[in-house]
Amino acid sequence: MQTPRNSAVVGSGLVGSLLAMYLLKRGHKVDVYDRREDIRQIKFSGRSINLAVSVRGWHALDEIGIGNEVRKIAVPLYRRAIHILDKPLYFQPYGKEGEAIYSISRGALNKMMIDLAEKAGANFIFNQKVWDVDLPEAILYTGSSDKSERKANKYDMVFGAxxxxxxxxxxxxxxxxxxxxxxxxxxxxxxxTIPANEDGTHKLDKNSFHIWPRGKFMLIAMPNTDGSFTCTLFLPHEGDISFDSLTSERDIQQFFEAYFPTVIEVIPDFIKDFMEHPTSSLLTIKCEPWTYWDKVALIGDAAHAIVPFYGQGMNAGFEDITILDELMETYGDDWKAIFKNYQISRKPNADAIAELSYRNFMEMSTKTADSSFILRKKIEAKFYNLHPEKWVPLYSRVTFSRNPYSEALQQGDKQRLVMDEIMHIPDIETVWDTSEVMDKIESLITK
Amino acid sequence: MQTPRNSAVVGSGLVGSLLAMYLLKRGHKVDVYDRREDIRQIKFSGRSINLAVSVRGWHALDEIGIGNEVRKIAVPLYRRAIHILDKPLYFQPYGKEGEAIYSISRGALNKMMIDLAEKAGANFIFNQKVWDVDLPEAILYTGSSDKSERKANKYDMVFGAxxxxxxxxxxxxxxxxxxxxxxxxxxxxxxxTIPANEDGTHKLDKNSFHIWPRGKFMLIAMPNTDGSFTCTLFLPHEGDISFDSLTSERDIQQFFEAYFPTVIEVIPDFIKDFMEHPTSSLLTIKCEPWTYWDKVALIGDAAHAIVPFYGQGMNAGFEDITILDELMETYGDDWKAIFKNYQISRKPNADAIAELSYRNFMEMSTKTADSSFILRKKIEAKFYNLHPEKWVPLYSRVTFSRNPYSEALQQGDKQRLVMDEIMHIPDIETVWDTSEVMDKIESLITK
Structure with missing residues (x-):
């Protein structure tokens, strides 16, 4: 058991709330600060891509005993439903039978997590902005506004979530x-937003991650439990077809008619949504060091913000917490060792998932519409079924395993080279599921 | 002729002062702000590696007519003098006969440049810190201290130098x-510092760039006109042999005795210098965009700080100015086009010299002590003499030409591949200056 420490978590988002629960379980005292008001008391603002909880996320939730509570608001997605213009809908399973990612509304999950953390004993302090941090002394200087007096809050350690x-x-x-x-x-x-049908059912297949790949842009849709879908349109900020170029109702109407004709039928308010909702930016943040002695540690997006195309942002943040928890188990009261090894363990994996997430935009927006890519996935899936011990597809390794992200990146690059060679086999379109091709993959991967 | 604009340059360093002269020449009004006091009125603080002015720098100085003035305080360096432990001193020419880089004290040059800019009509405002910038309005909010009132200074354009x-x-x-x-x-x-001899002469060869390569660390020395040398010790911050590990006088004494025994003879105060002088950090900064409409532009280190191992920091900053000047000639009053094309032209070159500078630490600290590297340089030099039109060595292209840095990087990578192959020729140590080897290089480079 660790000696109880007086700790502060800055940020009451998903990572902050879950971290609070883990710290409380180990006997520490936890204050959670947030500059915003308590989101349980307001209508959630939107402007968030739905979350996809996968194995790393569930592991973190289950370990602290709240997985089943969270599952109540999650919708399993077993496959991609790929909507190619003027072609029939195509389904691509994410993994093996029964493997799924889980769609959850960020707002709903965050509210639940704050409730659970509060019940576990966390002291939430809303509407308090951190104006300054004394790193060596672990002091937070907080206040509710620019003009209000700054209060000095001294802790044993501070987490930046x-x-x-x-x-x-x-x-x-x-x-x-x-x-x-x-x-x-x-x-x-x-x-x-795609609203629910009048009877509360979903307008599109509920258990699919819907994607309309259009090359430089794409639309995705993820289901909510209330029958609606949260959709996200990814589009360049500038250029011929871009947020900058779509300014009038007529532009927007023409854009949707040209590229998403079937979507118009299910989003009655697409013009209003488009005009009223803000356009948000996507960025990758990397930094180092993540920690300051045994006093301060960054966690989640604060340490490694990534683009959302692998659905791993929250999962990576939650995995930070489980690794930190394992290190608390190993090093007890040696917080210098805990923080040091936390960074050593997590930084390469954060860099790897940043890279994978960045690359996946191309895969989602362009390659999912490409027949050669679809064939490649089919060949990989077949080989995986034949030799599950020899070939875990990159997506499965990231999403359905807790293998380090850095290993996934490395293995994925190796597999890509193998598949590049396989795709050059003459007539691969017809011979792809022969034993010759499967043997060839086996010989290449063991080389 | 451009319509005169009211412009502000933030920073009275080398780039700020030279930019002021170029703007004045085109008829603009120029205020130069600096948060520090006028360095002409103080003893220069030290803590600066001597500058090496090379072709890009001289071009910028000559174009505005101050090159000859600056040459008075410059010492030409025609070669590297490589001091390997327990081996005789080795000289390596930088370029062809007569080609040199020029050592200048940063302080002395900066003082001269401020004088010259002031004479040309620049209005220098010292001890005024820029607290805030209104980008779309080109307003600088300045004040002499945190508590003093902020003054709003409105301009047509602002340069961040x-x-x-x-x-x-x-x-x-x-x-x-x-x-x-x-x-x-x-x-x-x-x-x-290596002080001058009592008669004002230099203690080491005056026209060489002296380098003591020791693998993970190195010492360099560059001459001043007064007979002294400014030395820079590059050493890891942390680790076995590092600034962190050298704390006592005894540590320092032992370190110099072990690695720089001949240097001790010429730096009488090495322990005092080491203890009293600050340890500084080196960093690379990249950013984008560099400009804000026709209102604000970053220039020099503000846009692209690089590590000093290619001696190109100031040269690259000065080249920003000559490119900007060419664009003023081309686009006249269309400042949006000037700023836009300035960034398009310079950003890839800034990235390239950042990469080259970063790589050059390894070359200077490790490879200059390596006999295979020395041979490689000799072979390149010979081929260059035979076919100057087919092979400009990377160092010469960067230092003795105004070819874009990005081309230098590209050509350098190509040449490295050729030389890798050449160095694998059996008995290359003995056959290196045969016509067979020269022909082989020629065939490889034209492939």
Whole structure:
């Protein structure tokens, strides 16, 4: 058992709330600060892509005993439903029979997590902005507004779970030797909604992740338990077809008619949604170090914000917590060792999932519409079924396993080279499921 | 002729001062702000690696007519003098007969440049810190201290020439879609001084760039006109042999005795210098965009801070100015086009010299001590003499030409592959200057 420490978590988002529960379980005292108001008391603002909880996320939730509670608001997605223009709908299973990612509304999950953390003993302090952090002393200077008096709150340790624009990280950033990068994607996004049918059922297949790949842009839809779908349109900020170029109702109407004719039927308010909802940016943030002695640690998006195309943002943040928990078990009261090894363990994996997520935009928006890519996936799936011990597909390794992300990246690159060679076999379209092809993969992968 | 604009340059360093002269020449009004006091009125603080002015730098100085003035305080360096432990001193020419880089004290040059810019009509405002920048309005909010009243200074355009920790960039950084990275080297540096002989002559060969390569660390020395040398010790911040590990006088004494025994003879105060001089950090900064409409532009280190191992930091900053000047010639009053094309032209070259500079630490600290590297350089030099039109060595292209840095990087990579192959020729040590080897290079390079 660890000696109880007085700890502060900055940020009451998903990672902050879950971290609070893990710290409480180990006997620590936890205050959770948030500059925003209590989201349980407001209508959630939207502007969020639905979450996809997968194995890493469930593991973190189950370990602390709240997995089943969360499952109540989750919808399993067993496959991609790919809507190619003027072609029949195509379904692509995500993994083996029964393997699924789980769609959850971020707002609904966050409210539930705050409730659960509060019940476990966390002290939530809303509407308090952290204005400054004394890193060596673990003091948070907080206040409700720019003009209000700053209060000094002294802790044994502080966790920065305050997201991509982390205030805690910002303080660390001003020290020498702090490496940092922020890299915006030229593609932005906007949320749209497919409402439920009048009887509360879903307008599209409920257990699919829907995707309309259109090359430089795409639309996705993820179900909610109430029959609606949260849709996200990913589109370049600038250029010929872009958020900048779609300004009038007529532009928007023509754009949807040309590229998403079937979507119009299920989003009655697409023009209104498009005009009223904000356009958001996507960025990757990397930094190092993540920790300051045994006093301060960054976690989740504050340490490693990634683009959403692998559905791993929250899962990676939750995995930070389970790794931190394992290190608390190993090192007990040696918090210097806990924080040091936390960074050593997590940083390469955060970099790997950042890279994989960045690459996956191309896969989702372009390749899912490509027949050669579809064939490639079929061949991989077949080989995986024949030799599950020799070939775990990259997507499965990331999504349905807890293998380190860095290994997934490495193995994925190796598999890609093998499949590049396989796809060059003459007439691969017809011979793909022969034993010759399967043997060839086996010989290449064991080389 | 351009319509005169009211312009502000933030930063009175080398790039700020030279930019002021170029703007004045085109008829613009120029205020130069600096948060520091006028360096002409103080003893220069040290903590600066001597500058190496090369072709790009001289071009910028000559174009505005101050090259000859600057040459008075410059010492030409025709070669590297490589001091390998327990081996005779080895000289390696930098380029062809007569080609040299020029050593200048940063302080002395900066003072001269401020004088010259002031004489040309620039209005220098010292001890005024820029607290905030209104980008769309080109307003600088300045004041002498945190508590003094902020003054709003409205301009037609603002240039951020305020170095690696640019305040102007910091303001741009807080906007969405601003990409930024800061990347610290694990190696830091400290300045030492080799004083002049009593008769004012130099203790080491005056026209060489002296280097003591020791693998993970190195010492360099560059001459000043007064007979002294400015030395820089590059050493890891942490680890077995590092700034962190050298804390006592005894540690320092032993370190110099072991690795720089001949240097001790010429730096009488090496222990005092080491203890008293600060240890500085080295970092690479990249960002994008560099400009805001026709209102604000970053230039020099503010846009692209690089590590000093290619001696190109100031040269690259000066080249920004000559490119900007060419664009003023081309686009006249269309400042949107000037700023846009300035970034398009310079950003890839800034990225390339950042990469080349980063790589050059390895070349200087390790490879210059390596006999295979020395042979490689000799072979390249011979081929260059035979076929100057077919092979400009990378160092010469960067240092003695105004070819874009991005081309230099590309050509350098190509040449490296050729030389890798050449170095695998059996008995290359003995056959290296035969016509067979020269022919082989020729056939490989034209492939």
């Amino acid at each position: 305050d997201g991509a624009f982390s205030r805690v990280r910002h303080k660390m950033q001003r020290r020498s030797m702090f490496n940092y990068s922020q890299d915006f994607l030229k593609t932005g996004y906007k949320e749209l | 305020d170095g690696a920790f640019s305040r102007v960039r910091h303001k741009m950084q807080r906007r969405s879609m601003f990409n930024y990275s800061q990347d610290f080297l694990k190696t830091g540096y400290k300045e030492l």
